[in-house]
Amino acid sequence: MTHDTTVKATGSSPGTRSGTEIRLDHVTKDYGLEAPAVDDISLTIEPGEFMTLLGPSGSGKTTTLNLIAGFETLTAGTIVLNGADVSNVPPHRRNLGMLFQHYALFPHMTVAQNVAYPLRERRADKREIARKVAEVLELVQLTGRDDHHPAQLSGGQQQRVALARAIVFEPRALLLDEPLGALDRNLRSALQVEIRRIHREVGSTFVFVTHDQEEALNLSDRIALFNSGHIEQVGTPQQLYAEPETLFTARFLGDSNVFELGQAALDENLTWDGETWGIDPGTVAAHPGVRTRSAIVVRPEDVEVVNRLDEVPAGANAVRATVRDVEYMGAYRTLLLTMGERRLPGRARVSALHGDHAVGDDLVAWWRPRAQRIVAA
Amino acid sequence: MSSNKMRLSGWPLLLPALALLAGILLVPLGRTLLDSVSEPTWTLKNYENIFTDGVTLTVLGRTVMIAAAVTAAALLIGYPYAYLMTRVSPRARGILLVIVLIPFWTSVMARNFAWIIILQNGGPVQKVFALLGADHVVLYGTSAGVTIAMTQVMLPFMVLPLFSTLGSIDRRLLLAARGLGSSPTAAFWKVFFPLSRGGVVAGVILVFTLSLGFYVTPALLGSPQQSLVAQLLAQRTTQLLDFAAAGALGMVVLIVTLVLVAWANRMGGTMSAIGVVATSRTKDR
Structure with missing residues (x-):
């Protein structure tokens, strides 16, 4: 077990990788209800940026994330990753990591098997898989739990495994759907620190969905504030707090x-x-x-x-x-x-x-x- | 602590069930076992005969083959059916469930006579095959006919446990697998199917063990030349009155069943390691 931390910080490691630009162009998702869930949204997420989609429940932020992931199909508009239109690309070919509120770990696999899953799907060779799994488990501070099943871990540990699994294959971006929502307050702030550290070390684009304004202010480079299917305002946490454009923004933050x-x-x-x-x-x-x-x-x-x-x-x-x-x-x-x-x-x-x-x-x-x-x- | 107390104070409630089990299961079973080794004198001759008389072993083998074929057919039909049940609207699910249950509620005799009419020489199935150019496909009185009819009778025992297992699988895991790079097919085989193993094992055990001892369908649809274990047992007890030989054969079938259940338990043991209450025992080195 030789993990050279200096190699990890640079080398093959994601730190040197430049992130992916995600561009939403007039994106609409209409389920045929009274109003579209997402109504003509345009947003450009910069490479390596930590972008939070913030808003009350039902405001369209999670639908937008699912559209980026490819779990939902667009009604209108395009989604462009680093210049390539992926609007009609199925989720398994988009190469995006996803973190869910409910962890979504495979219960019949061990921690190591869970983390190795995306690598095995990409037919990586065995030694490469073993090396990367060990490396990423160290990054999320779960070394030594390889043989545990998810059910044997606490909620916080399970989310760390899910995080490891979502970044181990060096996806173009990481999508996080209220990943801390199921955790208690202390664990939540500990994992916030963790996620920010990993964002720094990995250096790829993060798109984070939450309804928690404190979480958004604390983590984000920029926040896109959602309100009933459209974006109310996009800006840095300071801008949104100090220079709100609308009453909705002013009331939602602080x-x-x-x-x-x-x-x-x-x-x-x-x-x-x-x-x-x-x-x-x-x-x-x-x-x-x-x-x-x-x-x-x-x-x-x-x-x-x-x-x-x-x-x-x-x-x-x-x-x-x-x-x-x-x-x-x-x-x-x-x-x-x-x-x-x-x-x-x-x-x-x-x-x-x-x-x-x-x-x-x-x-x-x-x-x-x-x-x-x-x-x- | 309180649950322990409840367990202790509640055990007299089990007495009626224990008395019933002792009276109608343990005593007759013990008697059968005793007879099989003590008639006419203390001997293992009855067991020896099973392997040497040239008939019993063949019948036993045929029974296992047919039971296996029925189980495989029920699984191949039942799994997609149960899967469909988990994917449709509650209303459609109700209809699908009733379609499974109506035969279940119908008398086995009625269903077997229906199968005789369908499979008999000159019956609809034969005519359909004739239209397709296959003349003289004989199913009535053959093992194939028995297998078809038994599969239909056994289908509910496969569909019901599968339905409850498949319905409890978290489908969001499939989405997660898609996000991690799996095609829909790969996500099914690597995530959904392994998680359905408990239901598969339960269905397989139920159908296989019931098929091993099935009497009515083979007796009505099969031929005496191709009899199964249950027919042999009936013959030995009601016609030959050779209870000792029948007992020995019964014991062999019981052992086959127990081996199977033990295997299922081991599979089940693996399942519980997956479940919420994972014990470190299974992971000890």
Whole structure:
């Protein structure tokens, strides 16, 4: 058993391999229900990128992954891998690795046989198979479990075996369908770290499906946020969190205070519920929908609270609020507020040093115009 | 702990079943065994005769051959049928199930007489063969006719265990295999079929053991020149009144069956290593 780790990091190892570009061009999948499951999606996933398809259940993200894998047939559009149209190529000829939430390990095979499966299907020679299986089991830290059956392993170990099996044949890309969904919280974050490390070491394109925003923010190079069959926004985790284009994006990622504007002239100032607020032009979303229906979004951590209106700094936007509840979070507190005449629910995150606020206290919430974001609603 | 207590306190519930088993199985079986080695005196002559009288061994061999043929035919027909049952809508599945069960619920005698009409000389099967240019295909009174009729009688015993096994296989594993580079055919043979082995073994054992002792169909459809073990047993007990010889033959058939069940158990043992409760015992070096 001689595994030279330096050879592994370079050599035949995937680290040097450049990833595959995956291009979806006007992809549609219609099951004949009221609305298509995937409706005219175009998306280019860069070589070696960690792309997450994020969205609520039924938003089309898993269908999109299955279309890439070839498990579903396209209704319209094309799927192109590194320039080659694979729209009509059956799944076993696409050479993509797939990881499922339910592991999908073959129960009648040992760990080693499971991992060797894709290599045997490719008629690799015996010694080559043995070498690669040992190598990849070391990569997922499961050396010595070769002869176990899947049923003898924990959920986390089973998913590691599935991961080893999905990457051992050096697929053009790895598709991950909520692979951590069946695991408990601690195991989940441990495996997140693992998956990120393996992405770095293997260097191939990863397409990761999840409905968990934290997982998406934590793992991805870029996120494509899905909403009822179309892509709401594509961008880095920072972009999606700090510069949402739509209300859906703002609400899906993190908490927000939302002030709906309807159709508003987004000039220097606008009026909301009797308050006059300033606008920073840089915070207006590029989304065309913002012209017809918009909303102001402010993150709770950007909201400050003071007791009187005259304590609000000049140039800040302010609204009267009443404390509905206080959530103590250790380092900070979250004030649950009722804001303005319309009694909108809101949130402000304040430092624990900030002093006490009791339920029922009247105060003033304020933020800088550049901390707010005006999105399409 | 609580389950242990329940096990201990619950055992009197088994008494009626144990009494029944002792009364109608163990005692007569013991008696048969005893008679087979003690009639007319303490001797193994009855067993020796089986291998030396020139008839019994032939009949035994023929019985095993026909039972094997019936089992193979039932498996070849039953597996695709059971597979189809797992793939269609619940409604169609119900219909397919009823098609299997209706003959099962029909009297064996009625079915055998139906087969006589179908297979007899001048019957529909012979006419169909004649149309195809094969004259004088005789099935009534032959081992082939017996095999055909027995296969139909035995089919439910193959289809039902297969259906329950095939239906419980996780089809997502096939998708996984496709993703790993298997064609649909390869995925079936490397993943689905091995996982169906439990059902195959169960069906094979049921059909084979039942076929070994089958009496009615060979008696009605076969010929006396091509009799099977059950007919031989009937002849020795009801006509020759040679209970000792019949007992010895019965014991031999029983041993053949037990060997088969032991083999099935070993296959089953392999199956449990696959199952959820895998024991390290099977993997000890």
